[in-house]
């Protein structure tokens with residue numbers, strides 16, 4: 001509900017003035033005002049602290065929320081960057097030892113937010129313009145229990161659980177190779193995409209590769225699934241490590257091959273990562289697999305960094321990882337907005353609308369995306385239309401209202417401050433239309449106070465309350 005207050009408060013401040021023009025973009029980004037230092041090991045606690053700091057530093061631009069809770073009580077956190085109604089999704093650390101993805105994501109949020117605030121460019125991308133149209137949702141650490149076990153070992157977990165963890169780790173006290181969640185289930189083999197056919201799954205919980213006893217039985221996978229439906233992203237990318245390769249195919253539909261391959265080529269060109277050749281019956285269960293299969297949209301898995309044995313990437317690899325990936329989020333936002341536009345073919349027309357009753361606000365022109373708040377009886381300037389949906393600019397980005405039932409005036413009404421004479425009896429209506437259901441009553445010829453004129457109708461003050469009558473000749 002906090003969100004709602006913010007939206008409405010913002011609206012009352014900014015109506016009429018649309019987005020600022022982003023002309024003064026310049027290059028390069030000065031490396032200052034950093035909150036995130038990517039050359040350190042990001043624990044769950046440090047990550048949580050810093051994403052809160054980022055949200056505080058960039059109010060309205062960065063939003064943090066929990067999308068679920070793990071077996072050991074850690075929150076799976078999501079960070080929204082941007083004010084755009086379209087969205088793309090980037091996640092990291094589905095696999096515990098692959099937490100370099102968390103560092104990359106946090107630094108991306110930090111740098112993009114800074115660029116937005118200062119109206120700067122990354123490469124050809126004008127960050128503010130882009131993020132005003134397409135938001136990037138990040139889940140920096142999908143598997144916080146697993147990452148904690150990999151980084152801190154047994155000490156970070158209750159003692160009664162230690163023996164079991166050691167046995168899942170093949171008798172070893174060294175957890176550096178840990179990939180699963182802390183319950184020994186591989187989260188990236190948990191998604192319902194040809195789950196039955198997953199190859200090389202151990203029969204029992206283990207430090208890696210155990211797919212679980214059924215799909216989506218872990219909190220991590222179910223949280224990601226629900227969250228993905230909720231934000232409905234145009235493109236999704238999972239950061240893993242290692243090996244500098246890119247996956248983009250999972251039984252991709254023939255009609256999507258060209259679209260997805262083209263994007264894979266662009267990502268390869270930016271990162272230098274080589275593409276994994278499409279195979280006929282891929283082993284499934286991965287988040288990207290599920291996203292491609294379920295949404296029919298482009299999904300990618302990028303393996304960061306030079307190939308490592310079974311452990312994390314060393315921190316020094318971040319320099320190259322950053323230069324390879326610094327534009328990826330913006331590239332996705334740019335492509336995502338194009339895809340979103342194809343799905344919602346709105347007309348870009350400005351209209352003045354006066355609401356006669358409050359109306360619900362939506363994030364998108366669809367009933368399933370409510371903001372959870374309403375817009376009062378105000379005059380608004382809409383900037384786009386799709387059927388009976390109208391888009392309203394707010395300081396939190398564009399929101400939608402549906403005018404299929406709410407009475408409203410199109411165009412502007414003219415204020416009146418005069419008394420007029422009714423020469424014949426007049427029906428008074430609550431709204432300016434001749435519908436019996438909104439008819440308030442009948443007035444005999446008399447002098448009345450006129451308040452407003454619109455489209456052949458006049459709003460007058462009567463003992464029945466304020467009501468509309470048709471203008472008399």
Ligand SMILES: [Zn+2]
Pocket residue numbers: 095098188240241
């Ligand atoms: Zn992985």
